[in-house]
Amino acid sequence: MKMRSVVSINNLSKVYKNDFRALKNVDLDIHKDEIFALLGPNGAGKTTLISIICGLVNLSEGNVHVEGYDIIKNYREARSKIGLVPQELSLETFENVFNNVSYTRGLYGKAPNPKHIEKTLKELSLWDKKDSKINDLSGGMKRRVLIAKALSHEPSILFLDEPSAGVDVELRKEMWQVIENLRDTGVTIILTTHYIEEAEAIADRVGVINNGEMIVVDEKESLINSMGKKTLTIELHDPITELPTNLSNLDLKIINNGKSLNYSYDRKSKHTGITSLLQSIREAGLKLKDLKTEQSSLENIFVELVSKDNS
Amino acid sequence: MNYYAVRAIYLHEMHRMWRTIFQSIMSPVISTSLYFIVFGSVIGAMIPQVDGVSYGSFIVPGLLMLTLLTQSVSNSAFGIFFPKYSGSIYEVLAAPISSFEIIVGFVGASATKSLIVGVIILVTASFFVELSIQYPLLMIFLLVLTCLTFSLFGFLIGLLSNNFEQLQVVPLIIITPLVFLGGSLYTIEMLPDFWQKVSYFNPVVYLINGMRYSFYGVSDINIWISVISLVSFLVICIFGVAIVITKGYNIKS
Ligand SMILES: Nc1ncnc2c1ncn2[C@@H]1O[C@H](COP(=O)(O)OP(=O)(O)OP(=O)(O)O)[C@@H](O)[C@H]1O
Numbered sequence: 001m002k003m004r005s006v007v008s009i010n011n012l013s014k015v016y017k018n019d020f021r022a023l024k025n026v027d028l029d030i031h032k033d034e035i036f037a038l039l040g041p042n043g044a045g046k047t048t049l050i051s052i053i054c055g056l057v058n059l060s061e062g063n064v065h066v067e068g069y070d071i072i073k074n075y076r077e078a079r080s081k082i083g084l085v086p087q088e089l090s091l092e093t094f095e096n097v098f099n100n101v102s103y104t105r106g107l108y109g110k111a112p113n114p115k116h117i118e119k120t121l122k123e124l125s126l127w128d129k130k131d132s133k134i135n136d137l138s139g140g141m142k143r144r145v146l147i148a149k150a151l152s153h154e155p156s157i158l159f160l161d162e163p164s165a166g167v168d169v170e171l172r173k174e175m176w177q178v179i180e181n182l183r184d185t186g187v188t189i190i191l192t193t194h195y196i197e198e199a200e201a202i203a204d205r206v207g208v209i210n211n212g213e214m215i216v217v218d219e220k221e222s223l224i225n226s227m228g229k230k231t232l233t234i235e236l237h238d239p240i241t242e243l244p245t246n247l248s249n250l251d252l253k254i255i256n257n258g259k260s261l262n263y264s265y266d267r268k269s270k271h272t273g274i275t276s277l278l279q280s281i282r283e284a285g286l287k288l289k290d291l292k293t294e295q296s297s298l299e300n301i302f303v304e305l306v307s308k309d310n311s
Numbered sequence: 312m313n314y315y316a317v318r319a320i321y322l323h324e325m326h327r328m329w330r331t332i333f334q335s336i337m338s339p340v341i342s343t344s345l346y347f348i349v350f351g352s353v354i355g356a357m358i359p360q361v362d363g364v365s366y367g368s369f370i371v372p373g374l375l376m377l378t379l380l381t382q383s384v385s386n387s388a389f390g391i392f393f394p395k396y397s398g399s400i401y402e403v404l405a406a407p408i409s410s411f412e413i414i415v416g417f418v419g420a421s422a423t424k425s426l427i428v429g430v431i432i433l434v435t436a437s438f439f440v441e442l443s444i445q446y447p448l449l450m451i452f453l454l455v456l457t458c459l460t461f462s463l464f465g466f467l468i469g470l471l472s473n474n475f476e477q478l479q480v481v482p483l484i485i486i487t488p489l490v491f492l493g494g495s496l497y498t499i500e501m502l503p504d505f506w507q508k509v510s511y512f513n514p515v516v517y518l519i520n521g522m523r524y525s526f527y528g529v530s531d532i533n534i535w536i537s538v539i540s541l542v543s544f545l546v547i548c549i550f551g552v553a554i555v556i557t558k559g560y561n562i563k564s
Pocket residue numbers: 016017018020022040041042043044045046047048049087564
């Protein structure tokens with residue numbers, strides 16, 4: 001079944017004034033009601049991509065549709081569906097929280113609705129700060145004000161550019177909850193992040209972008225499954241300095257000052273080689289203290305993808 | 312038309328004025344009152360009538376124009392520059408609003424502020440000198456047109472400025488001298504021949520004389536020339552803003 005795509009990006013390229021190509025022929029479809037995480041190292045083009053969709057940066061080539069509306073020709077319809085939480089804490093510092101959030105709602109062409117603003121501020125634990133000046137808030141609170149502003153006009157698509165930057169662990173978990181609740185009420189979420197654990201915790205699908213190119217887009221689970229390697233860590237009773245000869249042709253690494261060996265294998269392959277590995281270890285006369293296996297995380301996959309792409 | 316957006320920008324800008332009421336309203340009122348005291352009462356007492364009115368009354372239209380001009384320019388230049396500087400302009404750019412609606416909101420609020428200041432100055436002036444307004448409708452028309460035109464001009468300056476220095480340099484080195492040399496405190500007939508000729512190149516001379524005509528029915532310059540030059544400047548500003556905006560506001564990359 002083909003899912004309904006709410007954001008459809010075709011062959012999108014961006015060349016900045018200084019001739020820098022920040023995006024190269026990007027194709028991407030965002031499905032309805034999903035949480036999509038855009039991963040990529042600094043300068044990969046994540047903010048550029050989001051800024052183009054939201055109307056902050058002009059595109060150079062290609063096109064983007066939001067719920068079927070072209071972002072340039074039908075900018076009013078397209079933009080009114082979108083809420084944007086920018087990466088920078090760009091806020092008017094002398095205004096108070098409540099007015100600031102209400103202002104955004106007005107800009108999006110909605111009649112004032114103090115009840116909705118109140119609900120949004122409460123969900124983001126900002127209600128007790130409603131009369132505070134932006135200047136008097138902490139960084140994490142400012143970030144949440146930006147989120148409240150983005151939700152003030154009840155958008156159906158929410159872009160969050162690095163929502164967790166500067167938010168502490170406790171609040172980050174709360175924010176994930178808010179994001180998941182939003183998704184459950186029918187808001188499609190696109191977020192960029194540096195924290196792989198964030199993508200792992202809440203994303204349904206993941207896109208990896210590097211040097212302006214989308215290198216992979218896939219379901220989070222299948223990405224982990226298809227690329228995932230497992231690592232077997234063998235703790236030794238007595239440390240060694242080099243591998244015994246009968247083990248030297250296996251994919252083994254000495255770690256932890258010779259106290260452990262690392263063996264990585266493809267979890268999907270039929271022959272993991274673990275049985276013969278253990279056999280060889282015994283033959284070499286090494287005594288085992290402990291064994292444990294680890295699933296490689298999105299982080300390893302990400303690092304691997306990006307380093308492969310760069311080479 | 313995104314009515315709520317224009318309203319939001321307008322009210323947001325007006326709210327900024329209430330927050331900084333001293334700077335926005337009190338300071339122009341105080342400085343204009345000082346002019347009236349120094350030039351109108353003190354110096355005016357030593358000067359005979361000019362164009363059939365006392366010197367104190369004579370300078371009212373000019374001082375009014377001087378304040379309207381500088382206020383309009385700085386209000387709207389600051390109004391658009393500030394969100395650009397803090398980065399909060401992003402939400403205006405990302406919102407479903409046309410450039411025209413953005414301008415109506417910002418420039419409308421700036422012009423309203425100047426009008427409020429203008430009215431307060433007139434009231435203040437009436438405490439110091441005798442005022443008569445011969446053509447009230449013409450006066451209101453010129454008042455509104457001046458506020459709009461120079462708010463638009465200030466908007467353009469705010470858009471083009473990349474830092475605080477640029478923001479202040481245009482009002483300081485262009486507007487202030489033009490206004491001071493624009494005959495707000497004298498008629499250009501009082502000048503030596505050569506400087507009279509130079510004055511005809513100063514657009515502010517036409518504004519001030521137009522305003523003075525609406526008050527006392529006297530002017531160095533035909534009232535139609537005044538109105539036409541003001542409207543022409545308005546058109547130039549509209550084109551200027553339109554060009555900057557189609558080129559991406561100097562904000563969008
Ligand atoms: N206005 C601009 N003019 C020229 N180059 C730009 C401009 N904005 C961004 N770039 C360049 O485009 C590239 C992508 O930038 P972008 O901000 O999209 O990266 P990012 O993936 O969001 O990075 P980060 O994780 O650090 O936020 C960078 O190399 C950046 O230097």
